[in-house]
Amino acid sequence: MSIVLNSELKIYRNIRGFNFPSKLNSEDAKTILEKISIPLLEKGYKRYAVEGLNSLEKLDLYEEGKITVDVLENEKFSAIFLLENNPSILVNGKNHITIIKSTDDLNFSKLYGEVSEIDDLLDGNVEYAYRDDFGYLTSNPQECGTAMVIEANLHLPATDYFGMSSMRESLKRLGYIALPLGGSSKSVGAIYKISPDRTIGEKEGDYIDKFTNILKEITEMEEQNRKNLYLEKIIDLEDLANRAYGALRYCRIIDEEEMINKMSDLFLGIELSILKPKKNIELVDTINQFKNGHLQIERGSLLDAKSIDILRANNIRKMMKEVF
Amino acid sequence: MSIVLNSELKIYRNIRGFNFPSKLNSEDAKTILEKISIPLLEKGYKRYAVEGLNSLEKLDLYEEGKITVDVLENEKFSAIFLLENNPSILVNGKNHITIIKSTDDLNFSKLYGEVSEIDDLLDGNVEYAYRDDFGYLTSNPQECGTAMVIEANLHLPATDYFGMSSMRESLKRLGYIALPLGGSSKSVGAIYKISPDRTIGEKEGDYIDKFTNILKEITEMEEQNRKNLYLEKIIDLEDLANRAYGALRYCRIIDEEEMINKMSDLFLGIELSILKPKKNIELVDTINQFKNGHLQIERGSLLDAKSIDILRANNIRKMMKEVF
Numbered sequence: 051m052s053i054v055l056n057s058e059l060k061i062y063r064n065i066r067g068f069n070f071p072s073k074l075n076s077e078d079a080k081t082i083l084e085k086i087s088i089p090l091l092e093k094g095y096k097r098y099a100v101e102g103l104n105s106l107e108k109l110d111l112y113e114e115g116k117i118t119v120d121v122l123e124n125e126k127f128s129a130i131f132l133l134e135n136n137p138s139i140l141v142n143g144k145n146h147i148t149i150i151k152s153t154d155d156l157n158f159s160k161l162y163g164e165v166s167e168i169d170d171l172l173d174g175n176v177e178y179a180y181r182d183d184f185g186y187l188t189s190n191p192q193e194c195g196t197a198m199v200i201e202a203n204l205h206l207p208a209t210d211y212f213g214m215s216s217m218r219e220s221l222k223r224l225g226y227i228a229l230p231l232g233g234s235s236k237s238v239g240a241i242y243k244i245s246p247d248r249t250i251g252e253k254e255g256d257y258i259d260k261f262t263n264i265l266k267e268i269t270e271m272e273e274q275n276r277k278n279l280y281l282e283k284i285i286d287l288e289d290l291a292n293r294a295y296g297a298l299r300y301c302r303i304i305d306e307e308e309m310i311n312k313m314s315d316l317f318l319g320i321e322l323s324i325l326k327p328k329k330n331i332e333l334v335d336t337i338n339q340f341k342n343g344h345l346q347i348e349r350g351s352l353l354d355a356k357s358i359d360i361l362r363a364n365n366i367r368k369m370m371k372e373v374f
Numbered sequence: 375m376s377i378v379l380n381s382e383l384k385i386y387r388n389i390r391g392f393n394f395p396s397k398l399n400s401e402d403a404k405t406i407l408e409k410i411s412i413p414l415l416e417k418g419y420k421r422y423a424v425e426g427l428n429s430l431e432k433l434d435l436y437e438e439g440k441i442t443v444d445v446l447e448n449e450k451f452s453a454i455f456l457l458e459n460n461p462s463i464l465v466n467g468k469n470h471i472t473i474i475k476s477t478d479d480l481n482f483s484k485l486y487g488e489v490s491e492i493d494d495l496l497d498g499n500v501e502y503a504y505r506d507d508f509g510y511l512t513s514n515p516q517e518c519g520t521a522m523v524i525e526a527n528l529h530l531p532a533t534d535y536f537g538m539s540s541m542r543e544s545l546k547r548l549g550y551i552a553l554p555l556g557g558s559s560k561s562v563g564a565i566y567k568i569s570p571d572r573t574i575g576e577k578e579g580d581y582i583d584k585f586t587n588i589l590k591e592i593t594e595m596e597e598q599n600r601k602n603l604y605l606e607k608i609i610d611l612e613d614l615a616n617r618a619y620g621a622l623r624y625c626r627i628i629d630e631e632e633m634i635n636k637m638s639d640l641f642l643g644i645e646l647s648i649l650k651p652k653k654n655i656e657l658v659d660t661i662n663q664f665k666n667g668h669l670q671i672e673r674g675s676l677l678d679a680k681s682i683d684i685l686r687a688n689n690i691r692k693m694m695k696e697v698f
Contacts, residue, residue: 289687363613
């Protein structure tokens, strides 16, 4: 069953002898960028100055998870390096360097290998800020040490149906956090970002193994909850899935959050064989296709909120006709 | 356009020399019933002792508006007289006699004629409690005088969409009340019961004429609002109507209130030609068909709330398939 939506691994690196980006002057920012550019461009990466991107391009990169808020906020100094199927490198966000890669399974070891390869490449060209007692130094002291951030987005509709609070409590006791999508205070599409709540003091390998095990346990619990939902609440489940189908098939105006919620219900229905699509579709791809940013990029212009909601409804109805 | 759902006219009568029903003893109650029975049975009416009705029969009569709460509450003494296409007569509710008739248009004069005919018939057999200064005496002193209650249920979805508060304020100033269906504090299906807030001091004819004019004004305002909704908010309107269609066509569980709300949206869509049914359907009939009472009567047994909601959803889906 499709529960893991994506896993992401990020490492932060800073260069010895330079201020963190928030206190960096223009000249130093340029120097850092040049130092990093040489090996990356040689490897085939393309460099994009964030300032040079238009709003739609920024939206697109942001929704695809290839750019982070700090890099957008620091756009006078920041840049990104992209190469298909390779980690992205963000320069001069909150840290000098962020290396980031994601996948749609739980293979953090593979992600770590890919990110480390870029890490080693850069390490040969710049001197990292590193201390034996603190490890890699980062702008946020809590991220010192391995300076690695790992997280996974899971689709937990059945667990959410029965109530997420006990799972969130257990995770908290074990040192992990489950946050609703987009940092919302309530569930959005029953998608939760799970991450360890600290990075200091553990080797990367152990850290990844423990986290992977936790994620597998959550996944098993969601599978069990889906079975229970099917066996004990079949009519409620049919109601949920079919109403989502009805809303998505007939709406004329729909906002992003409702779209995500209804897609979540729809996919739960598909995975429990209550709804039978003619085509194979994926939750993340489907949601991304109807997000505010993507719709405006597709249309090629910035739109007001209501126009986006109408365009989204039109596109969703079309998709629903094709898929069912 | 279908705005007036039904109009109802009721008169209360009490018999001189007897206590009001709340303080009536068993023997007097029987005497009253006998006095009234003679002319009604002669005319072809059938008499039903309320105590002798089973729960499903009571539910049915209640949902069809043929019986009132006070008559049900006083079931040891109360009875009803029914004859197709004729006014119903309720005996020993809050008053000794209630004569009641409704229609699906605004023809209160016709209703008054029909009710008066029964009134005259009974007047020949019993002596009414009447005083020159107070008029007909009733258990509720506010209803003395003509002891006549008139009301109409209107479907005002467009007015409701733009906000009912200013209309309700204006009506109040003119001496009328607009109450949401079922006495709810919020709009249910945009159906409002309109009635004068006092009965004393006016002749029946004037009272009816004034009320009819008020109702015509409300009807015209709703027509205007529907036009505005169509011209200014066409996409919102399409969204509303089509989502109602989607929900009713695909739900597996639906409670009575949601059913009424969605039917209201559906019918607004039908009347503004956004939805095109293959068959002609009426709002009131459709709603009544899916009410808690009717569903249980059709099934022939009392059901728990969840079973009713499931049965309702099944029947609605079937109807939607047939009609669209």
